[in-house]
Amino acid sequence: MLLASKTLVLALLVSPIATAQLLFPANQIHFAPPTAAHAASLDGTAGPRWTSSERVPRIAIIGAGAGGSSAAYFLKHFGDLAEHGLETDVTIYDAADYIGGRSTVIWPWNTDPFTDPKNRKWHDALSGDPGEAADDVVAPVELGASIFVDANKNLQKARRLFGLEEDAYGGEDGNMAIWDGEQFVFEEKGGGAVWDWWHKAKLLWRYGRSAFTVRSLVQKTVASFVRIYSADFVTQGAFASIGNFSAATELDNAASLVASDFFSQAGVSDLFTNELTSAATQVNYGAPVTRLHGVGALVSLAATGAVSVRGGNCQIFEHFVGRSGARLRLGENARVEEVLKLDSPGTESRARWVVKTASGVGGGTYDAVILAAPYHQTGIHIVNSLAPALIPKQPYVRLFVTFIITNASTPEPSYFGLKDGTTMPNEIFGTFTTISTRKPTFNSLNYLKELPPAIGARFGAAGNSSDTAPYHVVKMFSDRTLDAAMLDELFGQGNVAKTVEKTWLAYPKLAPVTKPDEQYAPVRPDEGLYYVNAMERLVSTMETETVAAFNVVSLLLDDFFGYTPPASWAEWPDEG
Ligand SMILES: *[C@@H]1O[C@H](CO)[C@@H](O)[C@H](O)[C@H]1NC(C)=O
Ligand SMILES: *[C@@H]1O[C@H](CO)[C@@H](O)[C@H](O)[C@H]1NC(C)=O
Ligand SMILES: *[C@@H]1O[C@H](CO)[C@@H](O)[C@H](O)[C@H]1NC(C)=O
Numbered sequence: 001m002l003l004a005s006k007t008l009v010l011a012l013l014v015s016p017i018a019t020a021q022l023l024f025p026a027n028q029i030h031f032a033p034p035t036a037a038h039a040a041s042l043d044g045t046a047g048p049r050w051t052s053s054e055r056v057p058r059i060a061i062i063g064a065g066a067g068g069s070s071a072a073y074f075l076k077h078f079g080d081l082a083e084h085g086l087e088t089d090v091t092i093y094d095a096a097d098y099i100g101g102r103s104t105v106i107w108p109w110n111t112d113p114f115t116d117p118k119n120r121k122w123h124d125a126l127s128g129d130p131g132e133a134a135d136d137v138v139a140p141v142e143l144g145a146s147i148f149v150d151a152n153k154n155l156q157k158a159r160r161l162f163g164l165e166e167d168a169y170g171g172e173d174g175n176m177a178i179w180d181g182e183q184f185v186f187e188e189k190g191g192g193a194v195w196d197w198w199h200k201a202k203l204l205w206r207y208g209r210s211a212f213t214v215r216s217l218v219q220k221t222v223a224s225f226v227r228i229y230s231a232d233f234v235t236q237g238a239f240a241s242i243g244n245f246s247a248a249t250e251l252d253n254a255a256s257l258v259a260s261d262f263f264s265q266a267g268v269s270d271l272f273t274n275e276l277t278s279a280a281t282q283v284n285y286g287a288p289v290t291r292l293h294g295v296g297a298l299v300s301l302a303a304t305g306a307v308s309v310r311g312g313n314c315q316i317f318e319h320f321v322g323r324s325g326a327r328l329r330l331g332e333n334a335r336v337e338e339v340l341k342l343d344s345p346g347t348e349s350r351a352r353w354v355v356k357t358a359s360g361v362g363g364g365t366y367d368a369v370i371l372a373a374p375y376h377q378t379g380i381h382i383v384n385s386l387a388p389a390l391i392p393k394q395p396y397v398r399l400f401v402t403f404i405i406t407n408a409s410t411p412e413p414s415y416f417g418l419k420d421g422t423t424m425p426n427e428i429f430g431t432f433t434t435i436s437t438r439k440p441t442f443n444s445l446n447y448l449k450e451l452p453p454a455i456g457a458r459f460g461a462a463g464n465s466s467d468t469a470p471y472h473v474v475k476m477f478s479d480r481t482l483d484a485a486m487l488d489e490l491f492g493q494g495n496v497a498k499t500v501e502k503t504w505l506a507y508p509k510l511a512p513v514t515k516p517d518e519q520y521a522p523v524r525p526d527e528g529l530y531y532v533n534a535m536e537r538l539v540s541t542m543e544t545e546t547v548a549a550f551n552v553v554s555l556l557l558d559d560f561f562g563y564t565p566p567a568s569w570a571e572w573p574d575e576g
Contacts, residue, residue: 044240044387044524046559047350050367056087057367057560060355061326062336062380064094065101066145066545067532068372069317070154072324074553074569086561090326091364093355094373095335099321099328100314101373103542105140108403108473108500109455116140138455139311141448141473143401143502145542147306148313151222152543153229153570154550155316162319165310172447172472174426178279179416181432181439185275187425210272214301217266221298224250228547229568237564238555240523242534243516245551246295254294255513255538260433262294277301279429283444283477285507285540286397288432295539296510313542333359339369341384341526351527368560370552372532372545375521377505387525392518394537396505399443402476405459405498407469408491411445415490441486443477459497471497507540523548523555530556 050057059075061068072090079087098104106113148155159166177184188202203211227233228249239245246252254262259281263273277297278289284300285292309315321328337358342365344351356363371378375391382388410424418424426447430440449472456471474491476482487496513519521534535548550569557563567573 044522044526044529046524047344047527048348049562050350050560051348056089058089058364059091059368059370059556060353060364060366061090061092061370061372062094062339062355062378063101063372063532064092064096064099064317064321064328064330065372066103066317066542067549068092068094068101068370069099069320069324070158070546071370071372071532071549071553072326073320074550075556076324076326077569077572078553078557078563078565084561084563086557086563090324091329091366092321092324092326093329093334093336093357093362095332097331098314099330100144100312100317102504102506103145103312103314103317104143105312105314106143106403106500106502107138107140108498109138109405109451109458109471113403113500138449138451141403141475142308142313144504144506145313147303147308148541148543149303149306151226152541153226153568154546155313155543157570158316158319158546159309162316162323164315164319166307167310168307172426172449174410174447175423176427176429177425178275178429178431179440180275180434180436181430181441182417182436184416184425184428185431185434207269207272207276210267210269213266213268214263214272214277217263217268218298218301221251221254221295222302229570231567231571234554234565234568238523238551238558240555241517242520242523242538243513245535246513246516246520246538251295251538252513252516254298255516257294258512259289259292259294259297262297263289274433275431278433279431282431283429285510286399286443286477286479287509290433292510293512299539299541329357329362333357333361335359336363336378336380338381338383339371339385339529341382341529343384344527353528366528368528368530368556370530370532370549370556372549374505374508374533374536375531382529385526385529387529390525391521391531391534392537394521395509397507397509398479399504399506400478400481401502401504402478402482403500404474404476404487404491404496405451405471406474406491406495407456407460407471407497408495409469409472410447411490412492441478442482443479445474445476448473448475508536510537510540513537523552524559528559 061071072092075088075090078084107117110117150156175187175189178186186206246255257265259277260273263277264270273289280300281287281289281292281297284303285296287296289297335358336355338356340354340356342352342354350367353366353369354363355366355369374394374396376393377396410426411428413420413422413424428445430443432439451471451473453470459471481501487499520537521531523534524530530552532545532548532552535544554565557565
């Protein structure tokens, strides 16, 4: 765990967080039981109950990321409750050749950065003090979704239950700065290592009361959100509508407004919003405060107490799949091309779904399909169903993630128009909403770690001698390719040994939701078809994908068996 005292606001600046992370520190929560009716939406009907005693329902899950892997695990969790007869038979499909979706790791210093150098047994090295790890064994770094927090109850429970080590998420020691393209508008000592700048005079001096106002807004949001894990909430039944979910968690107002308007209405100064909050939204969701909704900004600001799983968050999702007992089909052969609805022959029986892969291998006929990937990115044809018309087109932000291996210990002052010899930050967050005419050339820059000499030696003489500069791994986010000439200027001529770039459709564009019933995709677009990623339009993080998966699983269990879980998985009395 990182520092015990995590206060908010600035925590977020700490980490070049990546896609889909979450947040929501748990404070003491007092809440009245929700009153909103979780009415079924008009979209897909529940269908008749499952009556066959010959066999259990067969379920296909498309997508093996946070949503799909946890859905499989939750189905197994309920299937194991012997007295209830909730067993299902599950097959998972994912066109990628790994589990984790947008949560995966990279070894940018290796010749093949995307392949686990299993022969090096970095896992073993991790069990000891990382500082003592063998010279040439280095844990991978996160390529996608980087952090979650203490109170992300599903991920935290999973991490504990699966015996995975927690790492404080932060980079090398050093200073942080917010850059507006012309100057550092805010600077603070002790970037990644210091999470509670909240108390620092500089913040209060520059932003005054606004800092407190924002903190209390974030705390209030977190408090109303974490009630979703309570039995009172869960026993009201699953949601077929994200609009209703958003109202029940009191996120609807913030979701309906552009973040800059949301904070302005709350009395927060433009200075705070345009500098600090906008830097947070830029690193979290690749958008300034003027181009995403208030929930996206609140989530970006709630990144306190951020942690990750040592060796990769994706291990949680691997455990979910492994322990689910589901059949797993990965890779190009498992790319689903078509999902065809077979209408039910009568009112007593349910519709069925034929899943076809592009390769023609490994498809099948199922009683339900759980789609756990952004529908429009999958290229799947959903045939003989109104579902395609009911799922609004959702644009995603294209993010460029670049890893730089460099022997420069900080970026060059001259790149930022500063004099040689200026003490430079090694964490820089871009903000695009100040009055500057020139804008930042990247969203974020973070020195993740120093490479041991034996690895540095691969990149040049400097790497393996104690009196020359060591090599570092730097992670940058941007909306375009960072070309070699720009990186030379940024790190100094001849100091960039290697770069690895990966582009993601990292997170949804979070435009304000003013017409919830039209703008959110239905959770159940058709009988027996469930859509986990409908949640992403409201909030897109690893944790909330598991929350969405739990909701889908309870909706499915209600549809098939008339069963409502008595508690969330996070608060389930017996482990497992
Ligand atoms: C939620 O459910 C109710 C029915 O109880 C419905 O009328 C309403 O339109 C739904 N949507 C939202 C956004 O609340
Ligand atoms: C240091 O680097 C040089 C040349 O790159 C190499 O010959 C030498 O073996 C390295 N030494 C160590 C201890 O890695
Ligand atoms: C980085 O390494 C290169 C190649 O060995 C060398 O020319 C350069 O001076 C080094 N830079 C620093 C800051 O040590």
